[in-house]
Amino acid sequence: MGMKSDIQLIKDGKRLDGRKPNELRDITIKAGVLDNADGSCYLEWGGNKVLAGVYGPKQCLPRHLSNPYKAVLNYRYNMAPFSVDDRKRPGPDRRSVEISKISAEALERVVLLEKFPETMVDVYVEILQAEAGTRCAALTAASVALADAGLPMKDMVTAVAAGKIDGTVVLDLNKAEDNFGQADVPMAVLQHSGEIVLLQMDGDLTQKEFHQAATMAIEASKKVYELQKAALKDKYKERGSK
Numbered sequence: 001m002g003m004k005s006d007i008q009l010i011k012d013g014k015r016l017d018g019r020k021p022n023e024l025r026d027i028t029i030k031a032g033v034l035d036n037a038d039g040s041c042y043l044e045w046g047g048n049k050v051l052a053g054v055y056g057p058k059q060c061l062p063r064h065l066s067n068p069y070k071a072v073l074n075y076r077y078n079m080a081p082f083s084v085d086d087r088k089r090p091g092p093d094r095r096s097v098e099i100s101k102i103s104a105e106a107l108e109r110v111v112l113l114e115k116f117p118e119t120m121v122d123v124y125v126e127i128l129q130a131e132a133g134t135r136c137a138a139l140t141a142a143s144v145a146l147a148d149a150g151l152p153m154k155d156m157v158t159a160v161a162a163g164k165i166d167g168t169v170v171l172d173l174n175k176a177e178d179n180f181g182q183a184d185v186p187m188a189v190l191q192h193s194g195e196i197v198l199l200q201m202d203g204d205l206t207q208k209e210f211h212q213a214a215t216m217a218i219e220a221s222k223k224v225y226e227l228q229k230a231a232l233k234d235k236y237k238e239r240g241s242k
């Protein structure tokens with residue numbers, strides 16, 4: 001973000017990948033793709049490919065981390081070494097620890113953890129291919145995987161980013177836009193209450209631009225939510241026909 005360059009990211013009102021300012025990249029979501037997880041989801045979002053697996057609720061280990069009032073939700077965002085242009089050094093780094101923390105906090109707002117005291121729920125998200133916007137793609141997939149696991153949830157978490165490139169507010173930045181743009185604002189929205197459960201901002205926006213970006217992301221989250229719902233419905237249709 002904010003890397004100075006002479007790259008023109010918008011030409012004749014279109015972005016370099018042909019999208020209009022308020023257009024999402026193509027998204028496909030499939031629920032229930034892993035036999036050994038309690039819930040799972042595979043999601044492609046533009047050039048992002050992510051796999052989410054949920055295990056639990058199960059006994060909380062180590063015991064001293066358990067909570068007598070609710071389940072502990074662990075979220076691990078992990079980038080595969082081959083997911084980016086330069087090999088990503090395996091294992092957690094500051095960035096993935098941060099993403100995991102804020103994503104867990106977003107999901108804690110919807111999963112009815114108080115129904116499962118002393119247990120834990122593990123949410124693993126593997127980024128197989130990254131092309132900007134992976135934290136949003138990961139959280140959107142994780143939410144489907146949690147629903148697929150049958151965990152009671154009060155709402156769905158849907159994450160979409162908006163930002164600014166060449167002075168224009170746009171939806172869902174791709175890699176070049178993320179690298180050479182002026183701002184990126186990942187957001188996660190609860191569809192029914194409208195609550196924002198994740199909000200970050202990299203770069204600078206005026207108040208007016210921020211409002212525009214937030215409105216754009218919230219509007220787009222409704223489309224992504226429909227895809228999440230359709231993925232879950234498809235899974236149960238398939239299961240029913242077996």
Ligand code: CDP
Pocket residue numbers: 084085086088095130131132133134135136175178186
């Ligand atoms: O992926 P997201 O936009 O949520 O997070 P970011 O930190 O803004 O990273 C933007 C993009 O930079 C990622 O999606 C990757 O495509 C790329 N990246 C990378 O190439 N190598 C890394 N170690 C981290 C990120």
